[in-house]
Amino acid sequence: MPKTDNLNNYDIPQTMRAIVLPEPNEAINLADVEMPVPDCADNELLVKVEYVGLNPVDGYFAKTGFCKWQYPHVLGLDAVGVVVKAKKGVFPNVGERVMWHANIGEQGALSEYTKVANFAVSVVPDALNPAIAATLPCAGMAALISLDKINISEGDTVLIEGGSGAVGQFAIQYAKQRGADVFVTASKRNHKMVKQLGADAVFDYNDKKLCEKIRRELGPQGFDAVIDTIGGDTTLRNIELMRFCGRIACLNPLPSFDQDLMYHRAPNISVVSIGGAWLANSLCAQQRLSFMGNLLLEGAVNSDIKHPDITPVDFSAESVSQALNKQLAGGFTGKQIVKVAR
Structure with a gap:
């Protein structure tokens, strides 16, 4: 059994399941792997991932690769999950559900746990289904x-x-x-x-x-x-x-x-470049992602905006590969959402 750290009733394992791109390939062949749970810097949150929203950019770069990636690379930019570890005094607090658009230059969110800068996330209201929140960030x-x-x-x-x-x-x-x-x-x-x-x-x-x-x-x-x-x-x-x-x-x-x-x-x-907020190392632009996330969440909670229809996707390399290929084939109008948490 892996050792765990107990913090605010969250048992954090040393390893986790993840879906990775071994190397760029035209067929978008992915792999299910076990890898270490990431360590966090002072301003980073450790999040137990619940849902990941798939985007065309995920499939495009899975085929072509991206200059900042090291392989194997964890895909997935849009995510929702619960904060399970944070430094004292860092907001959001442990137990908060958050939504974010991840740093395109680092590992993505298709894993059981991931880390994200605290200033780039938005707190998801309790009244909103977290799967719906996962449809919002990139689009x-x-x-x-x-x-x-x-x-x-x-x-x-x-x-x-x-x-x-x-x-x-x-x-x-x-x-x-x-x-x-x-x-x-x-x-x-x-x-x-x-x-x-x-x-x-x-x-x-x-x-x-x-x-x-x-x-x-x-x-x-x-x-x-x-x-x-x-x-x-x-x-x-x-x-x-x-x-x-x-x-x-x-x-x-x-x-x-x-x-x-x-x-x-x-x-x-x-x-228009959302990923540029991270690649340009612009703190103001990264904080703006959080502000826009708050606006989107408010619109969804108040029913001021309608989210795209959701198509559920299993948390497996084969299912995610099929979903990304389907999205790149064209004609898809909804959002494909991977349920990660069991």
């Missing part, structure tokens, strides 16, 4: 950052590209709360869902006459702002649909820009 924070980048205010027209994805779903709801007129692209099967979230007009992104139909609905002025969750040629098309000096927030790599397009549109282009 919700990306939506909030995007809306701040494009400075949405009442009366603005905004196009949300890929509105049926998790980021798009949050962006629609928060854009409507700020008084914007919201235009959305989505596949036909998801039009009803995004309308229920508040979209004023929805277009099929597979429609060959998409731009023509948008201009017919919008008029000649162009969008005040765009949230572009797709990237590539879609970004170029969206800039063309914007008014002169319009604003666009891009969540994926930028394309090569045609200089004529830049000249006659003069767009204000912003890049």
